[in-house]
Amino acid sequence: MSTTTTKDHPHLAADFNRDEPRVNWHDETLWWVRAKRDIAAHKLPEWELLRETASQIKFNVLSNLSTYLEQFEANATKNGIIVHWAADAAEHNQIVHSLLEQRGITKMVKSKSMLTEECHLNDYLKDHGIDVIDSDLGERIVQLANEPPSHIVLPCIHKKKEEIGDIFHEHLGSAKGESDPKILTETARQHLREVFLTRRAALTGVNFAVAETGEFVICTNEGNADMGAHLAEIHIASMGIEKLIPERKHLGVFLRLLTRSATGQPITTYSSHFSKPQDGSEIHIIIVDNGRSIQLGREEFRNSLKCIRCGACMNTCPVYRKSGGHSYHTAVAGPIGSILAPNLDMKKYADLPFASTLCGSCSNVCPVKIDIHDQLYKWRQVIVKEGYSPKAKTMAMKAMALTLASPTLYRMGGKTGRLVFKYAPFAVNNKLNPWYNQREMPKAPDESFGEWYAKRKGAKNS
Amino acid sequence: MRVALFVPCYVDQFYPKAAIATLELLEKLGCEVHYPKNQTCCGQPMANSGYEHLTGGCNNLFVDNFAGYDYIVCPSGSCTLHIKEHLHADGKEEQATEIRKKVYELTEFLVDILRVKQLSASFPYRVGLHQSCHGLRGLRIAQMSELVAEPFSKPAQLLDMVNGLELVPLSRQDDCCGFGGTFCVVEEAVSAKMGKDRVADHVSHGAQYITSADLSCLMHLEGILRRQNSDVKVIHVAEILNHSMQ
Ligand code: SF4
Numbered sequence: 003m004s005t006t007t008t009k010d011h012p013h014l015a016a017d018f019n020r021d022e023p024r025v026n027w028h029d030e031t032l033w034w035v036r037a038k039r040d041i042a043a044h045k046l047p048e049w050e051l052l053r054e055t056a057s058q059i060k061f062n063v064l065s066n067l068s069t070y071l072e073q074f075e076a077n078a079t080k081n082g083i084i085v086h087w088a089a090d091a092a093e094h095n096q097i098v099h100s101l102l103e104q105r106g107i108t109k110m111v112k113s114k115s116m117l118t119e120e121c122h123l124n125d126y127l128k129d130h131g132i133d134v135i136d137s138d139l140g141e142r143i144v145q146l147a148n149e150p151p152s153h154i155v156l157p158c159i160h161k162k163k164e165e166i167g168d169i170f171h172e173h174l175g176s177a178k179g180e181s182d183p184k185i186l187t188e189t190a191r192q193h194l195r196e197v198f199l200t201r202r203a204a205l206t207g208v209n210f211a212v213a214e215t216g217e218f219v220i221c222t223n224e225g226n227a228d229m230g231a232h233l234a235e236i237h238i239a240s241m242g243i244e245k246l247i248p249e250r251k252h253l254g255v256f257l258r259l260l261t262r263s264a265t266g267q268p269i270t271t272y273s274s275h276f277s278k279p280q281d282g283s284e285i286h287i288i289i290v291d292n293g294r295s296i297q298l299g300r301e302e303f304r305n306s307l308k309c310i311r312c313g314a315c316m317n318t319c320p321v322y323r324k325s326g327g328h329s330y331h332t333a334v335a336g337p338i339g340s341i342l343a344p345n346l347d348m349k350k351y352a353d354l355p356f357a358s359t360l361c362g363s364c365s366n367v368c369p370v371k372i373d374i375h376d377q378l379y380k381w382r383q384v385i386v387k388e389g390y391s392p393k394a395k396t397m398a399m400k401a402m403a404l405t406l407a408s409p410t411l412y413r414m415g416g417k418t419g420r421l422v423f424k425y426a427p428f429a430v431n432n433k434l435n436p437w438y439n440q441r442e443m444p445k446a447p448d449e450s451f452g453e454w455y456a457k458r459k460g461a462k463n464s
Numbered sequence: 465m466r467v468a469l470f471v472p473c474y475v476d477q478f479y480p481k482a483a484i485a486t487l488e489l490l491e492k493l494g495c496e497v498h499y500p501k502n503q504t505c506c507g508q509p510m511a512n513s514g515y516e517h518l519t520g521g522c523n524n525l526f527v528d529n530f531a532g533y534d535y536i537v538c539p540s541g542s543c544t545l546h547i548k549e550h551l552h553a554d555g556k557e558e559q560a561t562e563i564r565k566k567v568y569e570l571t572e573f574l575v576d577i578l579r580v581k582q583l584s585a586s587f588p589y590r591v592g593l594h595q596s597c598h599g600l601r602g603l604r605i606a607q608m609s610e611l612v613a614e615p616f617s618k619p620a621q622l623l624d625m626v627n628g629l630e631l632v633p634l635s636r637q638d639d640c641c642g643f644g645g646t647f648c649v650v651e652e653a654v655s656a657k658m659g660k661d662r663v664a665d666h667v668s669h670g671a672q673y674i675t676s677a678d679l680s681c682l683m684h685l686e687g688i689l690r691r692q693n694s695d696v697k698v699i700h701v702a703e704i705l706n707h708s709m710q
Contacts, residue, residue: 015654016654019653025657040609320639321642321658356513357654359642360597361601361644362600362602363601363608383517386514403521406504407504407522409501412473435649439652439656441684441687444479444686444687446477447478450476451480455487
């Protein structure tokens, strides 16, 4: 459906679906996480109140963003953190590079940060001769496999343990055919320990930045953010402008929601607070816009900036589960990615708001109550109006609208049969009917209800 | 009580039996049912594809057909939701607003308005209930599994009144079937896979029939069942509730 040269979601998803057992496995793995989330959420009778509270706190943040950003900057600076501002991905990457260059650092350890994926930081640094090692286990695996993460919380959820064994055998020297998760984890641990001990620079993401105190919080299950940041002489933290919360007391709301929504754990293993640099080291924070203020200005889509990146909407999304993260061809996949990406590049991501059945599960699982499926619907209207819809589809839709607006044409069209299907196959420029590929067509009855009713004895048509 | 029957286009064309059952059921339950004969479609196929701006003609027609009734009842959750959320008409906004408030999906009408407490229907089969997403999360005719809230289901409540009917449990009680309007052709691969998995859940629990308050989902599931040469059939909930009623 997209007019770009890269493959769009339907094609990438069809590729993924060639291996049905793999789709089943992917679907079941993520459903298992969703089920764990359900158990965790249902243990808290106040769950829905928590969601509402979190949503309102974020609403306040987005409504007063500049105030909170300035407050955060002032307090962080007071604490001895050096604050940088980046308008876009390029500026963010340049700031990171210059911080390293000034110190003659050519090797950096990084913990998980979807923002740096969004900015393509690794590629940029590699091109500038800087070696980056991702220290989150899942991220490290996809990095070794030379792939982007397929999920924001579970970056290599698309890989089976045997495949990980092969990657480790090739890159980290584990035994051929080894697929025991315990042994593979130990291999990664040994490898990463060396990295933590020797890298002078560490980059982390930010989960929450507290305006009131100028501190920030990073949540990891592996403690890898701390390991990198504690030993490095410079800690660079990259955060999107929307990561703020007003006060420290609000943290409790979000920390209770985040990991329950993400993996069903009561709380992340490590919720690390950074408020000031240790003696002899520096903390830099880069506050990045990269299209967020444009989204803030789009009133109908503003709520998408409430996202705390828990990934629950992806785990619950039947389309994500059955099409795989890479089919979204953007850093943040799934339902939330599909409403964030068109803001960055409407043409390139014109396919994504259509990669949904609008089932609404995402909006109801979301811990900050983002109206995801309603935004998907609204993006579709915007994308069509902006002209990023295939011409054939527009023509078919016009014909359909005309027919359905006229009872006479409708009845004629109905007689010639299968009105819906007559107009349906427009979507792919394909002579075959995509419905019929894996499904039988409905059997057309002898008469429509309207025809039956007209003949009904004693019928009074109103 | 003057009730207008709204029969969505695809039900009219492909599943007249469901519409007939709806009409008969409402009449048996004492409603004065009218069928405005110039009705066509709610406009959802265009709107969900991003062409809401082309639905003006449909909307106007809908208002002309359905203004002035006490209630508008429709045997499709999806179309009902579309009308409820998106019906607007230039120069007729007042009537459109009235219609948005008065339009009901059949099972919610039976439970909430008619307050049906018993039925004389019998349907001695094992039945799987597919909760269509638009009915479930849009109209809230049942509780969704994502929310921490009391479970309920209006279609299940009615099916429980049917003699001999056994509702089968499902592993995933409210996963989407993958129909999704034009999604079913735009995203054929994923749509068909979702449908196959929904069907498998019902079949593996021994369902002989799959029922739903939404025929669009059933049309999709039926297409898959028939391709698999399965004995399992689909049936609209109205047909079960109207089955051999005295
Ligand atoms: S949109 Fe909501 S559910 Fe999805 S990742 Fe963000 S916070 Fe989580």
